[in-house]
């Protein structure tokens with residue numbers, strides 16, 4: 001109880017009174033919708049677990065879906081990017097390869113109790129399960145990131161649906177952390193020898209950082225120290241956004257999504273034009289595979305779309 005209260009005090013933005021009151025669906029469904037697809041999604045993902053405190057800090061949400069850290073190191077001696085290195089590896093961080101100096105408290109049981117949702121795009125448990133507290137945590141660093149740095153494990157870049165799962169979760173993470181600065185660094189945590197190629201949507205990173213994202217492979221074999229690091233919400237969490245999102249029927253107009261859309265357009269300086277109806281061309285790709293079919297494609301009336309005044 002005390003924690004819930006403290007969380008509400010810390011994050012007054014989640015105003016429970018306004019939840020679910022302005023969707024065009026029932027109040028009951030609206031509350032569920034708010035938790036599934038709007039700002040209510042953030043409350044269960046707040047970093048309430050203080051795993052490490054003192055000279056270093058590590059605080060995480062339930063099941064390590066979101067964490068922030070101060071004075072944390074990652075040792076990439078196990079990374080060993082070669083032609084054989086696969087994407088989505090869960091073995092980058094081995095015993096002793098991550099830690100801090102938690103001279104006030106280190107709650108190993110708390111860490112161990114939140115490792116139940118492993119998976120590359122589900123949580124940070126594979127990267128944090130070996131976290132240790134050591135006195136010389138921030139010594140002998142090959143690279144030191146002074147600025148706030150965001151580590152990104154990424155979904156497919158060649159598909160807008162998948163890649164924007166990354167971006168909306170990053171945007172949601174900024175809300176959790178209540179920080180929207182573009183002055184920090186982004187590291188693409190990708191283990192493929194070619195790195196993370198982001199030709200189609202790569203411009204979108206400019207909305208989050210003024211600095212060019214850094215490839216993980218450039219840190220291979222190095223001990224890397226972070227003064228201030230964020231491990232944001234990932235693209236394929238359980239009941240996450242928006243890959244396999246369960247969504248209550250009938251509700252719409254998520255403020256989280258419309259604010260995300262405005263945020264991206266504002267930051268990329270893209271003007272928002274009114275739609276010019278007679279100039280809009282709609283292309284619908286209807287697939288005949290087992291998955292990802294538009295089940296009600298026959299209900300789309302093309303004549304209505306084309307000739308509606």
Ligand SMILES: *[C@@H]1O[C@H](CO)[C@@H](O)[C@H](O)[C@H]1NC(C)=O
Nearest residue numbers: 017018020021022023024253
């Ligand atoms: C609900 O949404 C409508 C239309 O978007 C808006 O005009 C109205 O002010 C909103 N009401 C509340 C209580 O936010």
Ligand SMILES: *[C@@H]1O[C@H](CO)[C@@H](O)[C@H](O)[C@H]1NC(C)=O
Nearest residue numbers: 054055056101102103104105
């Ligand atoms: C932890 O270490 C920091 C820096 O070395 C020091 O300032 C702080 O007093 C220490 N805390 C405790 C409880 O020893």
Ligand SMILES: *[C@@H]1O[C@H](CO)[C@@H](O)[C@H](O)[C@H]1NC(C)=O
Nearest residue numbers: 148149150177179184228230
């Ligand atoms: C997260 O919030 C903390 C505390 O305000 C801040 O120091 C840090 O820079 C933020 N992290 C990022 C990546 O913006």
Ligand SMILES: *[C@@H]1O[C@H](CO)[C@@H](O)[C@H](O)[C@H]1NC(C)=O
Nearest residue numbers: 013039175255256258259262
């Ligand atoms: C969403 O955007 C609206 C309009 O800019 C703003 O009033 C509102 O505070 C934003 N919501 C959150 C939770 O930031």
